[in-house]
Amino acid sequence: MSGKESFQHEHERQREVDPARNKPLWQRIGWLLVIWTGSVLALAVFAMLLRMFMTAAGMKSH
Numbered sequence: 001m002s003g004k005e006s007f008q009h010e011h012e013r014q015r016e017v018d019p020a021r022n023k024p025l026w027q028r029i030g031w032l033l034v035i036w037t038g039s040v041l042a043l044a045v046f047a048m049l050l051r052m053f054m055t056a057a058g059m060k061s062h
Helices: 003-015 025-056
Strands: none
16 A cells, blocks of 8 residues: 555545444443443442342451
8 A cells, every 4th residue: 555545545534424424423322321320230239249148158348
């Protein structure tokens, strides 16, 4: 690929529109909240399971 072709290819790639930009803001924020809530719930489940196993092994905190 020559320098000119490389420049043209790079220029075309910069002009490509990000598909996320076509979505409404409320929809993008909605997905952000869904992913954040899912990660928080997954962490809570992991913490509860860890605490349950530690209690079963006799490692109580009180």
